[in-house]
Amino acid sequence: MPAWITALIAPFIVLNVVIGLVTYVTLLERKFAARMQSRIGPYRVGPHGLLQPIADAVKLMMKEDVVPTAADKTVYNLAPIVFLIPCMLIFATIPFAPGLGVADLNIGILFFLAVSSMEIVGLFMAGWGSNNKYALLSAMRAVNQIISYDLPFIFSALVPVMLAGSLKLSDIAAAQAGGAWFILYPVIGQLAFIAFMVSTLAAENRVPFDILEAESELVAGFRVEYSGMKFALIQLGEYAHIIGSSFLGSVLFLGAWAGPGPEYLGPLWMLLKAMFLFLVLTWIRWSFVRIRVDQILTLSWKFLMPATLMLLVATSFVVVWRAGGF
Amino acid sequence: MDSNGIGRSRPSSDTSPLFVIRAVAKAMWVTLFNLFRKPVTVHYPDKERAYPDRYRGLLALVYEPDTGEEACIGCRLCEFVCPPAVIKVEMLKSEKRNYAKTFSLELYACEFCELCVQVCPTDAIVMMKSFDLATADRREMLLDKDRLHAIGLQHQVSWATGNKLRDMQGPPKMARAEHGAPAAPAPAGAPAAKTAGGEA
Numbered sequence: 001m002p003a004w005i006t007a008l009i010a011p012f013i014v015l016n017v018v019i020g021l022v023t024y025v026t027l028l029e030r031k032f033a034a035r036m037q038s039r040i041g042p043y044r045v046g047p048h049g050l051l052q053p054i055a056d057a058v059k060l061m062m063k064e065d066v067v068p069t070a071a072d073k074t075v076y077n078l079a080p081i082v083f084l085i086p087c088m089l090i091f092a093t094i095p096f097a098p099g100l101g102v103a104d105l106n107i108g109i110l111f112f113l114a115v116s117s118m119e120i121v122g123l124f125m126a127g128w129g130s131n132n133k134y135a136l137l138s139a140m141r142a143v144n145q146i147i148s149y150d151l152p153f154i155f156s157a158l159v160p161v162m163l164a165g166s167l168k169l170s171d172i173a174a175a176q177a178g179g180a181w182f183i184l185y186p187v188i189g190q191l192a193f194i195a196f197m198v199s200t201l202a203a204e205n206r207v208p209f210d211i212l213e214a215e216s217e218l219v220a221g222f223r224v225e226y227s228g229m230k231f232a233l234i235q236l237g238e239y240a241h242i243i244g245s246s247f248l249g250s251v252l253f254l255g256a257w258a259g260p261g262p263e264y265l266g267p268l269w270m271l272l273k274a275m276f277l278f279l280v281l282t283w284i285r286w287s288f289v290r291i292r293v294d295q296i297l298t299l300s301w302k303f304l305m306p307a308t309l310m311l312l313v314a315t316s317f318v319v320v321w322r323a324g325g326f
Numbered sequence: 327m328d329s330n331g332i333g334r335s336r337p338s339s340d341t342s343p344l345f346v347i348r349a350v351a352k353a354m355w356v357t358l359f360n361l362f363r364k365p366v367t368v369h370y371p372d373k374e375r376a377y378p379d380r381y382r383g384l385l386a387l388v389y390e391p392d393t394g395e396e397a398c399i400g401c402r403l404c405e406f407v408c409p410p411a412v413i414k415v416e417m418l419k420s421e422k423r424n425y426a427k428t429f430s431l432e433l434y435a436c437e438f439c440e441l442c443v444q445v446c447p448t449d450a451i452v453m454m455k456s457f458d459l460a461t462a463d464r465r466e467m468l469l470d471k472d473r474l475h476a477i478g479l480q481h482q483v484s485w486a487t488g489n490k491l492r493d494m495q496g497p498p499k500m501a502r503a504e505h506g507a508p509a510a511p512a513p514a515g516a517p518a519a520k521t522a523g524g525e526a
Contacts, residue, residue, distance in 0.1 A: 032361075034365070035360070035361050035365065036357045036358075036360050036361050037360065038360055038363055038364075038365050038366045038367075039365055039366075039367050040365045040367045040369075043369070283354065283357060283358070283361075284354070286357050287353040287354045287356070287357045288350075288353055
């Protein structure tokens with residue numbers, strides 16, 4: 001098969017799998033959240049609510065597409081797509097198994113980190129184009145928060161990079177072969193993992209860092225004016241981003257496709273690990289209340305930033321020491 | 327944006343790392359514990375919970391259990407006592423006993439206070455163990471006599487009827503008979519006995 005056909009087919013498959021996954025992850029989250037509150041969750045649509053995501057999607061497609069009169073129409077209509085593209089692009093570099101991925105770049109993790117923070121462009125476009133005070137305030141908060149948490153996110157993701165000695169995601173995964181997962185690396189691994197999870201939560205604007213969607217003050221935040229399919233695109237982007245970060249976390253810390261059984265089960269293990277991380281994020285979401293804006297920024301700049309920076313320096317010392325550099 | 331530390335503006339909150347870690351662990355434990363508990367949800371249309379004995383649900387008219395006649399004598403007590411005045415009764419005079427010629431109940435305005443059940447001398451109007459009132463047409467909730475009788479056969483009757491409630495709420499019958507006897511020599515006694523005499 002010529003290379004250009006593969007280059008066309010692979011993204012198509014990955015995109016569709018990701019969209020299907022994201023659709024059903026909403027059901028997973030709703031079921032999981034319901035059980036944490038001693039409820040059952042979606043149950044009526046299909047057996048045990050299995051068709052609920054499809055019903056939701058159909059409902060959103062049927063909805064009237066409302067554009068506010070005072071909105072900046074170009075920006076308003078473009079925003080969901082600009083928001084969605086980076087959230088989908090992050091899946092490009094993730095290797096789901098040895099050699100199974102769209103593009104295993106040499107700078108894979110750099111690409112991921114760069115593209116994943118591009119979502120604030122779409123987010124701010126949504127907030128600005130809506131011409132709504134709540135949307136604008138919420139978008140400003142989001143930009144504020146995402147910029148603050150980008151550095152801890154990058155620093156904590158760089159710890160496995162330094163331990164593996166490569167920016168290529170498949171190399172990082174290969175460095176953890178044989179059960180030497182980076183989360184099991186003494187002290188450094190656990191600290192980096194906790195920092196990674198906290199900054200992932202903040203970068204996804206999830207509880208307890210979800211100040212941009214405060215019902216009492218900002219209604220629905222930056223997506224208050226969106227309805228129907230545009231709302232669905234934004235929602236899809238948010239969940240895709242969370243799933244993408246979960247996949248990244250499982251590559252960086254949980255040994256990617258490593259697991260018992262034959263090699264062709266690799267993608268399954270990868271998926272299970274990513275879902276596990278997603279459920280941990282959901283678990284945190286349903287356990288805490290949101291914290292204030294100043295507390296969020298304080299946690300980032302005064303605590304997480306110096307801590308991850310120190311961790312990075314400590315990791316470099318460890319790496320050099322292990323290599324016999326002293 | 328003020329540059330306070332976490333929670334510094336609230337003097338009462340503890341910000342020591344141990345406290346924060348313990349609080350985080352406790353919150354995560356609560357949700358994890360609930361995750362593995364059985365859900366409390368009852369699948370309502372498939373399964374119904376048991377109703378309490380004195381459930382105040384749909385209103386209905388019943389027949390006399392021994393003769394099979396309509397129990398309602400059309401005395402209009404329920405019409406007079408009804409706070410939102412949703413009950414309308416017309417009496418039908420007859421030689422042995424009276425009947426209700428018409429009996430209408432506007433269920434959409436009913437406040438389910440149970441007063442009509444409490445005053446009914448013949449236990450004719452009762453409440454059902456059912457809250458199945460939803461309908462697509464408001465007019466279906468204007469219940470006439472036949473409809474009320476039909477509802478009475480459809481669902482389970484709640485415990486409370488007029489006579490049972492009056493027996494329960496009034497003073498015990500035996501005690502009332504004894505109460506009259508010691509009241510007679512009371513006026514010569516202490517002030518406490520005076521109030522007892524006043525009651526009698």
